[in-house]
Amino acid sequence: MFLTIAAQRSPAFDVPSDLGYLLHKHPDRVQSFDVYGGMAQVFYPEVTAERCTVALLLEVDPVALVRGRSGARDGFALGQYINDRPYVASSLLAVAMGKVFRSALGGRCPGHEDLVDRAVDLEMTLPAVPGDPALLQQLFSPLGWTVAATPVVLDTTRPEWGDAPFVSLTLRGTLRLTDALSHLYVLLPVLDDAKHYWVGESEVDKLIRTGGAWLATHPERDLITHRYLARQRGLKEVAIQRLVELDDRPVDDAVDDEMVTSTRPLVRARHEAVLQAVRDLQPTSVVDLGCGQGALLASLLEIGGVTTVVGTEVSDSALSTAAVRLHVDRMTERQSERLRLLLSSLMYTDDRLTGMDVAVLMEVIEHIDPERLPTVEATVFGSMRPRSVVVTTPNAEYNVRYPGLAPGAFRHTDHRFEWTRAEFAAWAASVADRHGYGVDLRTVGDVDDTVGSPTQMAVFRVRESPEEVS
Template structure:
């Protein structure tokens, strides 16, 4: 089985840049061993105007059976002969998708050390798959690829050209063309959708497939109109995994909410001007947004804790990371977010590709879900969860609590969240409505205090509370912040 990827170019932007992106030189034919056969990468053509990379996968059908990987279609074949006589060596499937991921892993991740500006650049691309099983036919092929920005050409493959009366097979010849997608996006589309169209996998689907799906589907799967079908088929219709993936995709959608798209009420002016309109002797002070006041309060709390190595959990597009970088007291800053799209925007905001070496050593952006423990997050002085918890469904909040307080266990944890009592002070906010459509809950001061004290007691932290914004005598501040401090053994003994 094979596919080709073709890029067109100009003298200023030669098509042979494809070789840099794929990390495979056009002058060389390369071979890679896999557990089920041999993958070859070669370039049938390579010029400034047009460059084509071909991935040819030779599948050893006997090796598939002997390794127990020939049972993808819902269980063991009924007849022993079917294990050896099938379409696996010839038609694009999960075998080809796995080869794409293995051979072009850096390109799929959008990494190119030699030319770091290339991965983010859209390319005029043409992808051709000569033999693709399509359970659902041409209509489903178009429904999967067209929403992603591809121009799709699908040609049915006849069962036998000598006997047209037999009709068409379930195989198609697929051509995809686009001028506005990056190579990374193209490869991730193929990695997910090739096995989805085949509707079978050559290996047992375990729970780690959910992570693979979310990584490859970042930036496009949460909003795809066929999201449920894609998720179900990719996970071989294992309903428990499909349900988990759908829940996590919803979390991804929430996490990708742009701060600039948040309702104005959540970043509104924090306090009204009290100056008398008739008093023109002194100019009015410039109002400070609640978002800025939150960041200032977080920075002050981090200074007071003496933290040098800080985690920004749910960093979004990097506003807090950017503020931390300006203060040299913070020697290591790690932004973590489930959304690769948000991390890409954060990278551009921080200008990581143009940052000096010394400054770049202080900052790192990582993809990760706060619903799962992550050993990379252990050993830090402080962690910040700024306007994060209210975007989680309450049943999933304990998973975050354990991941942060039970597993990572930074010395200090700062948590900010809206104070729902203050909502009555927003004239533009309708009664009973949350400040943002993605908020799953908004707590009163008493509810937030009860949650924070329960978490602190369970995991060995002390906790103090700080108002952020004007502290209204009747309804409190617009934002409430809890500062958790890990209790030492000596303090516990006392």
């Protein structure tokens, strides 16, 4: 199996140094790793100042894969020893990626943290992938990739045999490297549809941890979840319940599966609560910080009196999806003038976002490392300093009401923390006091007498008079 990842030089990304830092693999070295079923090697076949390519070569021993297997009726079945496993990208390659590119896949780059959030011009190539071109388009295009899937001829000397059930795949797009790797890590086993290892409850956590940020809003969410979890209905239901909690799609676009009925109202309640808070503030300009794939933006554009709506994200692919969802290409000139989609990070001051009436951070802060949260606070409440800020975040106390959630676990494995009501109130009061805001705490969703509401909200308003400050 063979995978290449090529990165193009840009003003924000230098090759080969930045790619080497992100992957933790030096361009001048060939590195080998023992992995399940064989050996993985990482090397750089192309290194220039303008373009750098890293290759992952996985050499699989098909005999080693079946050694020691129990339950086989015929241990010497020919198909166990002569098969396409060594050549066609599968769950074996995903597992190798998880070991070889562990830090990059997890979005970690000690000493160079700012590189993680940079969008990079990428080209990923796999010579042989199971599946047909239409399926590959369905899976990868919504994630911001331009997909080139060419059928592989079964035997060039026997054209009458037709095509093999494989394609040569090339993906091109401008994305964060961690996102690009997560797409392959989740979707290769989906295309393979025959995992080489036992699929149990731990696979649900792995799926949410690796793909939850984009899978929740993927149009083929159910297909991906079904195949990734080896068609086990019970595991799929648990995964869908957790993904729905992360789902930022407009409620009307969501599935009506019976198994998600109980969680769907929270998605509706969160959106309606944020929109009502914005309406009450009567702004003319609103920025949705961390807008994801744009679920809230369409509703913000419909609020009376709002003349400017801005959506920001660190992911270029998410913004591209937002543009498609909002039908930006079909907007009139007057409509398009009201909407701006900006690539921006909360870790840095962005002068384009100053002077806004309202800033919204809906389910954003819990994805930020606690030690980096003060920087975000300074950016939003200090540098940007909007007239009002609306923040929502999960209520950790309510987690005991989710039967599929292990004790002490977060609702999403990408969450860096989840606060109790007291912790959120203390943080909100501290931020308001330091930056000259007043704050109003609210509940979102059905309120439980013991543990409160599933989501909590803070509405900050800048204090403009001496009396308000005192």
